[in-house]
Amino acid sequence: xxxxxxxxxxxxxxxxxxxxxxxxxxxxxxxxxxxxxxxxxxxxxxxxxxxxxxxxxxxxxxxxxxxxxxxxxxxxxxxxxxxxxxxxxxxxxxxxxxxxxxxxxxxxxxxxxxxxxxxxxxxxxxxxxxxxxxxxxxxxxxxxxxxxxxxxxxxxxxxxxxxxxxxxxxxxxxxxxxxxxxxxxxxxxxxxxxxxxxxxxxxxxxxxxxxxxxxxxxxxxxxxxxxxxxxxxxxxxxxxxxxxxxxxxxxxxxxxxxxxxxxxxxxxxxxxxxxxxxxxxxxxxxxxxxxxxxxxxxxxxxxxxxxxxxxxxxxxxxxxxxxxxxxxxxxxxxxxxxxxxxxxxxxxxxxxxxxxxxxxxxxxxxxxxxxxxxxxxxxxxxxxxxxxxxxxxxxxxxxxxxxxxxxxxxxxxxxxxxxxxxxxxxxxxxxxxxxxxxxxxxxxxxxxxxxxxxxxxxxxxxxxxxxxxxxxxxxxxxxxxxxxx
DNA sequence: AAGGGGTGCAACCGCTGCGGG
DNA sequence: TCCCGCAGCGGTTGCACCCCT
Numbered sequence: 001x002x003x004x005x006x007x008x009x010x011x012x013x014x015x016x017x018x019x020x021x022x023x024x025x026x027x028x029x030x031x032x033x034x035x036x037x038x039x040x041x042x043x044x045x046x047x048x049x050x051x052x053x054x055x056x057x058x059x060x061x062x063x064x065x066x067x068x069x070x071x072x073x074x075x076x077x078x079x080x081x082x083x084x085x086x087x088x089x090x091x092x093x094x095x096x097x098x099x100x101x102x103x104x105x106x107x108x109x110x111x112x113x114x115x116x117x118x119x120x121x122x123x124x125x126x127x128x129x130x131x132x133x134x135x136x137x138x139x140x141x142x143x144x145x146x147x148x149x150x151x152x153x154x155x156x157x158x159x160x161x162x163x164x165x166x167x168x169x170x171x172x173x174x175x176x177x178x179x180x181x182x183x184x185x186x187x188x189x190x191x192x193x194x195x196x197x198x199x200x201x202x203x204x205x206x207x208x209x210x211x212x213x214x215x216x217x218x219x220x221x222x223x224x225x226x227x228x229x230x231x232x233x234x235x236x237x238x239x240x241x242x243x244x245x246x247x248x249x250x251x252x253x254x255x256x257x258x259x260x261x262x263x264x265x266x267x268x269x270x271x272x273x274x275x276x277x278x279x280x281x282x283x284x285x286x287x288x289x290x291x292x293x294x295x296x297x298x299x300x301x302x303x304x305x306x307x308x309x310x311x312x313x314x315x316x317x318x319x320x321x322x323x324x325x326x327x328x329x330x331x332x333x334x335x336x337x338x339x340x341x342x343x344x345x346x347x348x349x350x351x352x353x354x355x356x357x358x359x360x361x362x363x364x365x366x367x368x369x370x371x372x373x374x375x376x377x378x379x380x381x382x383x384x385x386x387x388x389x390x391x392x393x394x395x396x397x398x399x400x401x402x403x404x405x406x407x408x409x410x411x412x413x414x415x416x417x418x419x420x421x422x423x424x425x426x427x428x429x430x431x432x433x434x435x436x437x438x439x440x441x442x443x444x445x446x447x448x449x450x451x452x453x454x455x456x457x458x459x460x461x462x463x464x465x466x467x468x469x470x471x472x473x474x475x476x477x478x479x480x481x482x483x484x485x
Numbered sequence: 486a487a488g489g490g491g492t493g494c495a496a497c498c499g500c501t502g503c504g505g506g
Numbered sequence: 507t508c509c510c511g512c513a514g515c516g517g518t519t520g521c522a523c524c525c526c527t
Contacts, residue, residue, distance in 0.1 A: 045496075047495090085497085086496085132494090132496085143493095144492095
């Protein structure tokens with residue numbers, strides 16, 4: 001591609017009046033893009049046709065890329081990011097405008113079922129469509145279907161196996177602190193490949209490295225972080241979007257919790273909206289879904305999984321963005337039972353299972369003893385209560401806890417069980433009622449399993465190895481650290 | 486007719502990966 | 507090896523438009 005170069009001077013002369021075009025330009029001074037060159041301020045807000053023309057002309061002359069030089073070569077008062085976005089989403093050739101066709105919609109649904117919120121990847125498969133367009137469409141679709149009470153993934157949508165490349169195989173890679181995006185991918189992949197996860201416990205071990213890092217800094221990190229997920233993340237407190245309305249009570253803000261190395265930061269590794277590993281549910285997989293509950297779950301309502309509709313940007317309970325079909329409730333419980341009774345993986349359509357599940361009546365609620373409402377009583381109550389239930393754990397839960405190496409029986413109905421003690425009979429639970437959250441949230445909502453909770457079982461088994469002491473004194477210390485430090 | 490809420494699109498923001506110095 | 511800048515991605519927000527009451 002060759003373009004006739006134009007001098008900066010001629011550019012300037014050509015577009016010298018740009019600043020006067022928009023009366024609102026002065027009010028739209030960008031803060032996200034730093035001003036460069038010419039001492040100009042950067043404009044924000046909608047693009048004018050003149051600005052479009054300038055940008056088009058620039059790309060014709062200089063080609064795509066080097067977006068930060070646009071401002072230098074033209075009088076366009078836009079930052080590079082803004083230019084790139086404008087070009088990519090609106091100005092570049094061969095863009096397809098207008099409503100999505102049925103074929104495109106179907107493709108989006110199928111791709112989303114496979115890859116989650118990988119808008120850019122989806123856009124590659126939809127010529128003429130942009131990632132932003134697809135993203136907006138998806139969010140709109142979610143809301144629309146939610147309102148209509150329809151399943152997110154309609155019947156007939158085939159959820160195919162994700163490509164389980166060697167690249168993502170847990171045994172071949174190291175999880176580093178900065179490898180969050182890849183980490184997120186892994187967790188997302190785990191969503192549909194939970195059988196692999198359970199066949200290869202190395203996966204959990206690798207992920208546990210991060211979790212262990214947190215717990216090594218603060219022995220009760222797992223406890224507290226789960227509480228955080230209940231109080232804050234699961235209710236959209238970590239981010240505010242138009243889909244969210246609930247403000248969590250009591251718990252400290254990230255700023256209050258401090259800076260680097262704080263529990264909250266650690267938590268964000270798993271829970272922040274952008275880093276959130278989505279749902280990681282064993283029962284997501286058709287092999288296991290709808291039949292067995294095999295690990296600790298963040299679970300919320302009596303009707304739990306309903307229609308599979310969870311807005312992408314709206315965290316379901318537990319702050320997990322359910323992007324993949326998820327089957328949360330099971331009729332059986334216990335990992336051993338699940339192991340022994342699960343037939344060979346059925347090849348039935350995952351979405352058929354979704355619909356079947358949706359149509360099935362909600363499971364009976366099992367009210368665990370000694371539960372309390374901690375989501376609205378705060379962290380302190382949780383910690384105190386945990387100490388309390390630790391003392392009585394042996395008596396209270398031995399009969400209701402699956403003692404299968406840290407794989408707990410799954411609680412049902414409006415409660416969140418958080419593993420906190422050593423595996424087996426000595427396990428203690430923080431039982432968190434979530435009914436209040438239900439009321440604030442949606443009447444229908446999917447259950448989720450957070451990976452860190454999922455890994456709690458592994459952690460329980462390994463905590464001795466890592467020398468983690470988890471007793472009431474630790475709780476006290478942690479509380480002191482949290483509140484005082 | 487007016488206004489209030491809902492909706493959808495466009496744009497912004499923050500984060501991350503990558504490459505070059 | 508580290509630092510810095512750029513490009514890209516995904517989440518979030520702003521706002522104009524539409525619809526309903």
